[in-house]
Each structure stands twice: as structure tokens, then as C-alpha cells.
Amino acid sequence: MAKTYRKPEALADQPTHYCPGCTHGVIHRLLAEVIDELGIRGRTVGIAPVGCAVLAYNYFTFDFQEAAHGRAPAMATGIKRVRPDLMVFTYQGDGDLASIGMAEIIHAANRGEKFTTIFVNNTVYGMTGGQMAPTTLPGQRTTTSPGGRNVQDVGMPVKIAELLSALQTPAYITRQTVLKPKYIVRAKKAIKKAFQYQMDGRCFSLVEFVSTCPTNWGKTPVEAIQWAEENMLPYYPLGEFKLPD
Amino acid sequence: MGKILMKGNEAIGEAAIRAGCLNYFAYPITPQSEVAEYLSRRMPEVGGVFLQGESEVAVGYMLFGAAGCGERVFTTSSSPGISLMSEAISYISAAELPVVFVNIVRGGPGLGGILPSQADYFQATKGGGHGDYHLLVMAPASVQEAVEMVMAAFPLAEKYRNPVMILGDGLIGQMMEPVEFSDRLISKPTNKDDWATNGMDTRKRNARNLVKSLFLDAVQLEEHNLALKAKYDRMKQEEVRYETYNIDSDFQALIVSYGTMSRVCKTAIDNMKAEGFETAMIRPQTLFPFPVQPIRQAASKDGCEAVISFELSMGQMVEDVERSVQGKRPVYWHGKAGGEIPTPEEVVDAVKSFVKTK
Ligand SMILES: Cc1ncc(C[n+]2csc(CCOP(=O)(O)OP(=O)(O)O)c2C)c(N)n1
Ligand code: SF4
Numbered sequence: 380m381a382k383t384y385r386k387p388e389a390l391a392d393q394p395t396h397y398c399p400g401c402t403h404g405v406i407h408r409l410l411a412e413v414i415d416e417l418g419i420r421g422r423t424v425g426i427a428p429v430g431c432a433v434l435a436y437n438y439f440t441f442d443f444q445e446a447a448h449g450r451a452p453a454m455a456t457g458i459k460r461v462r463p464d465l466m467v468f469t470y471q472g473d474g475d476l477a478s479i480g481m482a483e484i485i486h487a488a489n490r491g492e493k494f495t496t497i498f499v500n501n502t503v504y505g506m507t508g509g510q511m512a513p514t515t516l517p518g519q520r521t522t523t524s525p526g527g528r529n530v531q532d533v534g535m536p537v538k539i540a541e542l543l544s545a546l547q548t549p550a551y552i553t554r555q556t557v558l559k560p561k562y563i564v565r566a567k568k569a570i571k572k573a574f575q576y577q578m579d580g581r582c583f584s585l586v587e588f589v590s591t592c593p594t595n596w597g598k599t600p601v602e603a604i605q606w607a608e609e610n611m612l613p614y615y616p617l618g619e620f621k622l623p624d
Numbered sequence: 625m626g627k628i629l630m631k632g633n634e635a636i637g638e639a640a641i642r643a644g645c646l647n648y649f650a651y652p653i654t655p656q657s658e659v660a661e662y663l664s665r666r667m668p669e670v671g672g673v674f675l676q677g678e679s680e681v682a683v684g685y686m687l688f689g690a691a692g693c694g695e696r697v698f699t700t701s702s703s704p705g706i707s708l709m710s711e712a713i714s715y716i717s718a719a720e721l722p723v724v725f726v727n728i729v730r731g732g733p734g735l736g737g738i739l740p741s742q743a744d745y746f747q748a749t750k751g752g753g754h755g756d757y758h759l760l761v762m763a764p765a766s767v768q769e770a771v772e773m774v775m776a777a778f779p780l781a782e783k784y785r786n787p788v789m790i791l792g793d794g795l796i797g798q799m800m801e802p803v804e805f806s807d808r809l810i811s812k813p814t815n816k817d818d819w820a821t822n823g824m825d826t827r828k829r830n831a832r833n834l835v836k837s838l839f840l841d842a843v844q845l846e847e848h849n850l851a852l853k854a855k856y857d858r859m860k861q862e863e864v865r866y867e868t869y870n871i872d873s874d875f876q877a878l879i880v881s882y883g884t885m886s887r888v889c890k891t892a893i894d895n896m897k898a899e900g901f902e903t904a905m906i907r908p909q910t911l912f913p914f915p916v917q918p919i920r921q922a923a924s925k926d927g928c929e930a931v932i933s934f935e936l937s938m939g940q941m942v943e944d945v946e947r948s949v950q951g952k953r954p955v956y957w958h959g960k961a962g963g964e965i966p967t968p969e970e971v972v973d974a975v976k977s978f979v980k981t982k
Contacts, residue, residue: 421825424693427836436834442821444692445836446685447715453682457689457697458821460673461647465693465823483685486678 387411389420391438400600402590403431405557406499407438409567410468413574414441423466424458426451430472431505449480452487455494466577467494473514474504477537481513484543488583491548495573496585498539500615501592509595513537516610521595540587540620548583549623551576556589556617558604569619582623589615627802632767632792633658633700635803636726637666639774640698644810645724646672647697649686651679651705654738655794656728659700680705684712691721692835694820696778696812698724702794703732703744706752713787714753717852718837720819722781725759726774726790728797731963739963740794740884745940748791749912756849758856759789760863761911763882767801769909779810780863784855785819791911793936795884795965856913865909866918869893875904877975878922878953880945881934882908884965889934892971903975911941919948928953930978934971935959954978 386392390411397403414420420441427435429448436443446454451469458467476484476498484496503521504510510523514536518527528536540554551573555566566588573584589611593603630638637659640648648667650660660676667674673690677683683699690697701709706727716723729744731737746752748761760780764770770792777788817827821835839845870893881889886907893903906922908915923931931953933942942957949955958974960966966974 422823424821424823426689433838436836440832441824442832443834443836444689444821445719445834445838447711450681450685450688450712453677453685454689454692456675456677456682457649457686457691458693460649460675460686461690461695461697462693462822482678483682486682 387415389414389440391440393438395438396434397431398594400591400593400603402501402557402588403499405563406497406588407435409557409563409570410497411439412567413571416571417574417578419466419578422464423468426454426467426469428469428471428475430475432470432472432499433506435470449475449478450483451475452480452483452492452496456487456490456492459492459494463493463580466574468497469494470497471499472505473498473500473502473512477513477539488543488550488585489546489548491550491583493577493580493583495577497570498585498587499590500539500587501590502611503592503595505592505595509592516614536614538615540585543585544620550582550621551584551623552621553619554587554589554615554617556607556612558589558591558607562617576623589617627804629800630767630803631658631798631800632770633728633797634662635767635771636700636774636797637662638805639771640724641666641670641672642805643775643778644812645696645698645778646670647690647695648673648699649675649677649683649690649697650699650701651677651683653702653705655730656700656702656726656797658797659726680708681711684709684716687723688712688716688719688721691716691723692719692821694816694822698726700726700728702728702730703741704735706744706747710747710753713759714755714757715837716787717757717759718755719835720785721787721835722778722785723787724774724777724781724790725787726792728792728794730794731961737963738794740936740965741961741963742793742883742885742936743938743940743961744791745911745935745937748789749914749944757852758912759787760784760859761789761791762865762909763791763911764796765883765886765907767796767799768803770796771803771805775806775810784859786855791883793884860913863910864913864915866915867907867909869905869907870897870902871904871906871922873897873902873904874927875902875925876927876929877903877979878928878931879903879905879934879975880908880919880931880941881905882911882941885934885936888966888968889971892968892975895968896972896975914944914948916948919945920950920952923949923953929980930954930956932956932958932975932978934966936965937961
């Protein structure tokens with residue numbers, strides 16, 4: 380009997396600690412498939428964030444560094460500057476990248492550092508129990524915005540893909556999602572394109588993912604997907620925001 | 625190679641290159657910006673990496689990333705910048721990465737001033753970042769010694785897989801002195817394939833490497849901390865360095881002093897000797913590990929009435945001097961922390977005020 384579905388070599392044979400319905404797992408798999416297809420496992424270094432994906436290195440089979448909260452882009456800069464032949468990606472949540480690590484990501488993108496960022500936007504701080512993030516939607520209830528995000532008080536959610544696209548330095552910036560199979564196919568293509576740009580030494584690349592956190596949203600996996608489609612996609616539209624050429 | 629006249633900051637940059645470190649990340653701050661200016665020109669000449677980061681926070685992690693893949697890397701900064709790097713220093717220590725930091729200390733706290741200071745002694749030797757960790761800290765008293773310490777720092781950092789800090793004061797950075805660079809070649813670390821994320825393809829062993837500091841399991845974190853402690857204990861056994869001055873005399877007072885301050889103390893000791901009043905000095909060259917035993921031994925010598933810590937701070941090293949002397953003799957502190965350096969006359973007066981029989 381032919382095997383039509385197998386685990387990518389870059390993915391470890393390990394159950395993950397992610398909650399049911401969490402999109403981290405699907406994104407991990409896409410990354411692993413791309414790394415296999417490009418044949419770069421032996422020269423890839425991943426950087427795990429502080430957040431729910433802090434143990435991401437347990438689910439992959441290549442070299443990894445573990446970052447302090449928000450600092451992954453600076454570490455990736457250090458690696459790429461001294462070893463441009465390595466393929467480097469950071470994997471970051473929205474608290475990590477859009478709040479505490481905002482300076483690091485903007486400057487790495489603006490210098491045109493040749494690494495790839497996988498940015499998982501689930502509108503909350505998942506790991507610490509669902510607190511408000513810079514990406515929390517207006518009116519969205521979280522454990523630190525119990526009355527819903529009040530934009531008069533804390534401003535509007537940050538659109539990272541658009542913000543980074545405004546920089547003048549060439550880059551590949553796209554927003555994708557894995558909420559439905561049709562999106563997954565496109566998302567994988569985007570990851571591959573981002574890695575390809577890195578491999579060719581062209582530019583900084585970032586793939587933002589509209590993601591779910593059913594646990595902290597207080598929803599079932601199915602409800603979470605529906606909520607993200609109805610509420611996140613209008614505010615965080617999918618598409619390519621910037622190409623290097 | 626003969627002696628050349630060089631400013632301390634530039635000599636420090638050149639020393640790193642001579643030590644085989646071709647990767648430098650930094651953020652400008654007085655009184656050491658000349659290192660970055662010098663290396664922005666020199667690194668491209670030798671095929672090295674120069675990058676001005678967006679902040680000292682980011683620089684700290686650029687060092688982490690580069691050292692994490694097994695490359696020699698260093699930075700220079702001054703007090704407020706080192707405060708910002710302290711988060712990364714804690715992570716670098718935890719992940720056991722060899723990184724060399726040079727702190728050309730300026731006055732504090734806060735923005736403080738830009739004149740010479742030794743007020744970062746606690747920060748350098750007792751932490752600064754969070755958690756149980758130590759840097760190996762060396763303190764030069766001349767431009768030549770700064771060069772030698774920078775060159776020694778890389779193999780030491782690699783031997784212990786631990787960050788090393790050179791703690792200089794503003795005068796060491798700004799002063800011009802004749803220096804000589806030895807042609808001694810420093811070998812590359814040989815064990816990095818066991819731990820560095822340099823890409824699996826480059827290693828014989830077909831296993832991936834992880835550079836990390838998270839240990840969620842209590843037993844594992846305990847083991848990690850015990851291993852770090854064993855390393856610091858080994859430094860205490862093997863790396864203590866100090867210089868003595870007039871130690872064979874029948875001294876009535878023992879001075880402990882380092883860096884620029886120790887040079888003033890030497891002149892004061894000579895002046896007192898000319899008057900027939902003997903004093904001696906121990907100059908720690910490593911601040912961690914601290915020369916505890918040599919100071920205890922010297923302080924215990926018959927005729928020694930007082931031990932005085934002279935510092936460009938409000939009294940920080942004096943705590944280590946006290947724990948070295950263990951109450952065997954009275955321990956005093958004298959110092960200044962505004963940026964002025966005590967004169968030899970001031971040192972003489974202070975010594976005499978602490979000694980009863982004159
Ligand atoms: C300096 C620092 N501040 C705070 C924390 C606590 N902390 C851990 S994870 C986290 C939020 C992570 O949220 P996000 O980046 O959105 O990732 P997610 O967990 O949602 O995947 C915070 C604040 C920390 N580890 N370090
Ligand atoms: S808390 Fe949220 S982000 Fe974290 S694993 Fe669970 S669902 Fe995913």
C-alpha cells in the first residue's frame with residue numbers, strides 16, 4: 380500500500396503541547412514541509428520565541444536557538460551577519476513581535492536582514508493566559524481588557540504587515556492564514572517564497588498568520604475558526620503587501 | 625613588532641582583531657565610541673563584520689546569535705549601555721556562550737557623567753541581569769594591559785563557555801599610550817560542534833544542537849545551576865590574577881586598588897616610601913574571581929594596621945576586601961565618584977588618617 384501522507388523529515392515525531400484547534404501546529408507542519416522541499420534542513424537555524432511556541436524546537440529536527448521575549452530578530456541578525464550561508468527564521472507571536480520586540484523587528488526589516496519571520500497573530504498573549512496584545516481587536520474581551528479593547532484608551536490594533544511594508548527597504552511581506560484548506564495551500568506557497576528570497580540573498584521576508592487561540596478566546600476550535608474569519612480577516616486582510624522587485 | 629602610540633579605545637578594537645575576533649556589534653556611547661568608529665573602518669579591511677545595532681538591547685542579542693553559532697564576537701559599551709545589555713548577558717550566561725564585553729565605565733547612576741569611574745563594580749562582578757551567574761571580569765590599568773586582557777579574553781571565554789568582561793574606566797579608553805601587539809596567534813575553539821547551532825551539515829555528528837536557557841523541570845534547572853556554579857568555582861581556582869607592589873616591605877597599611885586608581889596609589893606608595901612610611905598594594909587584575917587569599921595573607925602580615933580600598937566609586941570593591949580580610953584587620957574605603965581622580969597627596973592623607981602609629 381502506498382503511503383500518501385507522511386511526516387516531513389524536518390518535523391519531529393512528537394505530540395505537541397498546543398491546545399486543540401490552535402493554528403501553531405499547522406504552521407509548524409507547513410514550515411517543515413518547505414524546509415524538506417528546499418533541502419535546507421542541514422543548514423537551517425530556527426529561533427523560538429517567548430510565548431506558546433517557546434518549545435517549538437521540540438517539534439523540529441534541526442538547529443535551534445531560544446530567544447528572550449521579542450529579541451529573536453536581533454539574534455537572527457547576529458547569526459546571518461556572521462554566517463550568511465545559514466538559513467534562519469524567527470517564529471514569533473504578536474505579544475513577542477508587535478509589543479516588546481517592536482524595535483527589533485522594525486530595525487531588522489529596515490536593514491534588510493536576510494532572514495525570514497513567521498509571525499503568528501492570534502490577537503492575545505496566549506502563554507500568559509490571554510491578556511490584551513497590540514493586535515487585540517476593538518471591543519475584544521481579554522483578561523486585561525475585561526470590558527473589551529477600548530481604542531480611546533489604548534489605540535487601534537497594529538497591522539504589522541502593513542506597517543513593515545511602509546519601510547523603503549525592499550522586502551517580501553505577506554499575510555496568510557491556515558483557517559481553511561484553501562488558505563493552507565496559499566500559505567505554504569508564501570512560506571516557500573519567503574525562504575526562496577532568503578536563499579537568494581534578496582531581502583528580509585515576513586509571513587504573518589491570522590491565527591486562533593480557542594483556549595483564551597473561550598471558544599471551541601470550530602467557533603474560533605469562524606470568529607477569526609468573521610472578525611479578523613476584515614481587519615487583517617490576506618495578501619502580498621510588498622515584493623522586493 | 626615595535627611600540628606604537630595609540631588611544632586606548634582604538635587599541636582595544638585592534639586587539640580584538642589580533643585575537644582573531646572578526647565580528648563586532650555595538651551602539652555608540654561616550655566615552656568609548658571611538659572603538660566603533662575605528663572598527664567601522666578596520667573590520668571591512670580584514671573581511672570582518674561591523675554592525676551598528678539599533679540599541680544595546682538588540683546588540684546584546686546579536687552577540688547571542690553570533691556566539692550561538694560558534695563565531696568569535698565582541699562588543700564595547702559604557703555603563704548605561706551595559707545596563708541595557710544586562711538582559712542579554714543573563715541569557716548569554718545561561719546558554720553558556722563565549723562573548724567578550726568591554727565596559728569603559730563612566731560615572732553614574734542614571735546618565736551620571738562621562739568622566740572616568742569604577743561605579744559598575746557591583747554590576748560587573750555580582751550580576752546586573754537576573755539569576756545566578758557570573759562574568760569573568762578583568763580590569764586593566766594601562767592601554768597595554770587593556771590590549772593583553774582583550775586578547776586573553778577570547779580563549780578564556782571559550783575555555784569556560786562564559787562571557788568575559790573587561791572593566792576599564794574612561795581614562796583607559798581615552799588615554800594615549802605606547803602599545804605593542806604580540807604576534808601570538810590565538811587558536812579557534814575546537815569544541816563548538818558539540819553545542820553551536822552552526823548548521824548540521826557542517827558537523828560530523830548527525831544530531832542537531834540547541835542553544836537555550838529554559839529548564840521548566842526543577843531537577844534539570846538545579847543541575848544546570850550546579851554546573852554553572854562548578855564553572856565559577858573552577859574560575860576561582862584557576863583564573864585569579866593580581867599584581868603586588870612594595871609587598872616585601874614592612875608595610876603598615878595595605879592598599880587594594882585597580883585600574884586607573886591603582887596608578888595613583890603607586891605614586892602615593894613611592895612618595896610615602898621616600899618619607900620612610902611603608903605601604904603596599906594588591907592590584908586585582910581579575911575582579912571576578914577576586915584575589916581573596918592573597919589579600920587575606922597580606923593583610924595578616926605582622927605590622928599591617930589597616931587595609932584600605934581606594935576606588936572611583938562610593939565603596940563597592942571594599943565589600944569584597946572585607947570578606948577577604950575576614951575581620952583580621954580594620955578595613956576602610958576612600959574614593960571619589962564624580963569623575964575626579966584622587967591625587968597622590970589625597971591618597972597619602974587618607975592612608976595616614978587610617979593608621980595610628982606614624
Ligand atoms: C521580559 C519578559 N516579559 C514578560 C514575559 C512573560 N511572557 C511570556 S509569554 C508572553 C506573551 C506571549 O504572547 P505572544 O507573543 O502573543 O505569543 P502566544 O503565546 O500568543 O503564542 C509573556 C508576556 C517574559 N517571559 N519575559
Ligand atoms: S493558549 Fe492559545 S496560542 Fe497557546 S497553544 Fe493554546 S490555543 Fe494555542
